[in-house]
Amino acid sequence: MGTKINPDYCKGCHICIMICPRKVYEHNKSLSNSGYPVPVVAHPESCIDFNKGPSDKKKCALCVLTCPEHAIDWAYEDN
Numbered sequence: 001m002g003t004k005i006n007p008d009y010c011k012g013c014h015i016c017i018m019i020c021p022r023k024v025y026e027h028n029k030s031l032s033n034s035g036y037p038v039p040v041v042a043h044p045e046s047c048i049d050f051n052k053g054p055s056d057k058k059k060c061a062l063c064v065l066t067c068p069e070h071a072i073d074w075a076y077e078d079n
């Protein structure tokens with residue numbers, strides 16, 4: 001539900017933290033295995049598209065579309 005970040009792709013640019021209108025993402029105190037400050041999906045339930053299913057049209061998707069590393073994807077119950 002909401003969104004998830006793939007830590008293998010994220011380079012820690014923090015665009016998602018700055019762009020999300022609902023403050024879903026927060027800075028992480030620790031680094032990923034690759035050494036990047038991958039943000040935390042701190043408030044997934046605040047996402048505008050939190051209750052959307054895989055085939056539902058999304059209203060926001062700003063973070064998914066703007067992440068330069070394509071590291072953000074939708075999180076559903078079965079993935």
Ligand code: SF4
Binds near residue numbers: 009016066069
């Ligand atoms: S925008 Fe993408 S690459 Fe940048 S911090 Fe967020 S998830 Fe990582």
Ligand code: SF4
Binds near residue numbers: 019064
């Ligand atoms: S889809 Fe929009 S509201 Fe949801 S986490 Fe991404 S930028 Fe924030």
